[in-house]
Amino acid sequence: MRVLGIDPGLTRCGVGVVEGSIGRPLSLVDVGVVRTAADVPIEQRLCLIEAGLEEWLDATSPDAVAVERVFSQHNVKTVMGTAQASGIALLVAARRGLPVALHTPSEVKAAVTGSGRADKAQVGAMVTRLLRLSEVPKPADASDSLALAICHIWRGGAVNRIEAALSAHASIHRPTRPAGRQPTGGTHR
Amino acid sequence: MRVLGIDPGLTRCGVGVVEGSIGRPLSLVDVGVVRTAADVPIEQRLCLIEAGLEEWLDATSPDAVAVERVFSQHNVKTVMGTAQASGIALLVAARRGLPVALHTPSEVKAAVTGSGRADKAQVGAMVTRLLRLSEVPKPADASDSLALAICHIWRGGAVNRIEAALSAHASIHRPTRPAGRQPTGGTHR
Numbered sequence: 001m002r003v004l005g006i007d008p009g010l011t012r013c014g015v016g017v018v019e020g021s022i023g024r025p026l027s028l029v030d031v032g033v034v035r036t037a038a039d040v041p042i043e044q045r046l047c048l049i050e051a052g053l054e055e056w057l058d059a060t061s062p063d064a065v066a067v068e069r070v071f072s073q074h075n076v077k078t079v080m081g082t083a084q085a086s087g088i089a090l091l092v093a094a095r096r097g098l099p100v101a102l103h104t105p106s107e108v109k110a111a112v113t114g115s116g117r118a119d120k121a122q123v124g125a126m127v128t129r130l131l132r133l134s135e136v137p138k139p140a141d142a143s144d145s146l147a148l149a150i151c152h153i154w155r156g157g158a159v160n161r162i163e164a165a166l167s168a169h170a171s172i173h174r175p176t177r178p179a180g181r182q183p184t185g186g187t188h189r
Numbered sequence: 190m191r192v193l194g195i196d197p198g199l200t201r202c203g204v205g206v207v208e209g210s211i212g213r214p215l216s217l218v219d220v221g222v223v224r225t226a227a228d229v230p231i232e233q234r235l236c237l238i239e240a241g242l243e244e245w246l247d248a249t250s251p252d253a254v255a256v257e258r259v260f261s262q263h264n265v266k267t268v269m270g271t272a273q274a275s276g277i278a279l280l281v282a283a284r285r286g287l288p289v290a291l292h293t294p295s296e297v298k299a300a301v302t303g304s305g306r307a308d309k310a311q312v313g314a315m316v317t318r319l320l321r322l323s324e325v326p327k328p329a330d331a332s333d334s335l336a337l338a339i340c341h342i343w344r345g346g347a348v349n350r351i352e353a354a355l356s357a358h359a360s361i362h363r364p365t366r367p368a369g370r371q372p373t374g375g376t377h378r
Contacts, residue, residue, distance in 0.1 A: 042291075043283035046276055050284075070269060080259060084276030087235055091277060094232035095239075101230070166372045 002029060003094075004062035006053070007141045008070065008086035010036060010045050010078070013052065014141030017060045018131065018149035022156055028131040029060055031142050042081070047087055051122030053092045066152035068144070091105035103151050108144070110152035123147050134153040191218060191281075194337030195242070197224060197259065197275035199234055199267070202241065203330030206249045207320065207338035208300035211345055217320045218249055227250045231270070235277055254282035255341035257333070258291040263299045292340050297333070300340035312336050321366050 001021050007014035013034040020026035034052030036045040053137045057065075067089045070082050092099045105115035112126045124136040130150060137143040191256035202223040204249050209215035215228045225234040246254075256278045259271050261293030282289045283351040295305035313332045319339060326332045 041289075043279040043289040046280045047283045050280060079271050083272035084279070087273030088275040089281060090232040090273070091235045091239060091280075094230075094236045100230075100232040136199075 001064065001153055002060070003060045003149040003152045004056065004060060004065045005145040005150075005152065006051055006065065006067045006086075007144040008068060008089050008150060009083055009141060010164065011038060012087050012139060012141045013049055013085055013089070014139070014143070014145035015053070015056050016115035016137070016142060016146035016149050017056075017062060018146055020150075020151060020153050021109070022130045025132075026130055026150060028133065028146070030056075030111070031137050031146055032056075033142050042084070045081075047090050049085055050092055053089060057067075057092065057096060057098075062098065064099045064101065064105055064152065066101050066148045067093075068108070071104075101155075102153055103148060103155070107155075109150040110148050111114045111154050112147045120138065120144075151180060165182060190253065191249070192250045192253050192255055192338040192341045193245065193249060194257075194334040194339075194341065195275075196257050196333040196337060197271055198364050199231075199270035199328060200236070200249055201328060201330045202274055202278070203324070203328070203332070203334035204330060205333075205335035205338050206245075206247050206251060207342060209339075209342050209349045210258055211343060214321075215319055215342065217322065217335070218237070218310060219245075220335055221245075222325050222328060222331050229335045235273060237282055238274055238277050242278060246281065246285060246287075251287065253288045253290065253341065254278070255290050255292055255337045256282070257297070258293045260293075269332055289349060290341055290344075292337060292344070296344075297336050297340045298331070298344050300329055301336045309333075354367050 002017060002019045005014075005016045005018070015034060017029035017033040018026055019029050034049055034056070036048045040048070067086055070079065071085050090100055109118040109123055110116040112130065113122050120140050124140065126151065127143050127146045128136045131146065137146060191206060191208045194203075194205045194207070204223060205220040206218035207215055208218050217334045223245070224239055226283055229237070256275055256349050259268065259275050296308040299305040300314055301319065302311050309329050313329065316335045316339065317325045320335065326335060
């Protein structure tokens with residue numbers, strides 16, 4: 001199973017691809033960051049992130065995508081941009097029909113270090129050891145994206161399979177309203 | 190000038206198209222909502238919002254897009270989804286090369302009612318009056334998207350033109366790093 005982990009961000013979107021399965025050694029496929037400059041208007045930055053992630057998907061052909069779940073209580077100043085970048089990450093993956101899962105930072109830390117409260121250095125050290133690398137991947141966003149991919153492999157994509165099953169069940173048994181142009185009554189010409 | 194206003198949201202994305210220019214009467218082109226069901230996985234909802242907004246852009250061919258600026262201090266429970274939906278709105282507009290502007294809720298209220306603290310009912314009443322409609326567009330998200338479009342027309346797209354000029358200036362004078370695959374040293378195979 002090949003997993004693309006995405007640590008979303010406007011300035012740096014960490015992207016790491018890991019191959020492996022539960023109980024077998026993991027291997028690094030590729031790792032890097034999609035960057036956008038802070039002086040570029042937000043809508044252009046989102047386009048650049050979309051194009052950057054599409055390039056990674058094309059180049060590495062993952063079987064699944066794992067995205068870090070963003071919480072609103074964290075750094076209020078950057079959280080909106082991070083949420084927008086995570087929306088783009090979820091979109092590009094789902095548009096290709098790839099299974100997508102969200103993992104919280106504590107789930108990721110617990111998966112790779114055994115503790116949900118581990119610090120960045122500990123996560124970096126474990127990623128380096130687990131993937132048998134010669135040094136810690138930099139910047140931290142790149143290292144975190146690999147931890148996300150590892151977490152996803154070790155959780156066996158279970159969260160996602162359960163969600164997919166539930167949603168398939170829901171879509172069969174409960175008709176959902178289609179998206180699209182739904183003019184409201186009275187004001188529609 | 191034809192403006193598509195988008196009031197972003199996961200459950201209801203208000204979309205309203207208004208034609209007009211400063212000092213001339215405004216006219217409604219179309220208004221509605223893009224809906225996604227709460228039991229659909231988030232990544233699928235974002236895909237549905239992208240498709241829904243694309244449909245609106247195709248059908249109404251706006252000259253510009255105005256999106257409501259989301260603040261993190263508002264309703265913490267829904268703010269992440271709203272931010273993700275706004276990211277998709279900014280993306281689909283910018284991808285087409287359309288000028289995009291963000292207006293805050295108070296800017297919109299001040300533009301259509303004269304007060305930045307006006308309530309939903311007041312905004313709805315003014316939208317109905319300004320567009321000479323027979324009733325207030327429902328739901329509130331639809332009405333708010335029209336207020337956004339009106340705000341954008343009355344501000345003359347000025348904010349956006351200034352931003353565009355500044356960003357053009359910046360991109361000429363300050364080379365920005367390209368987005369895309371930027372492998373980090375040492376861990377790249």
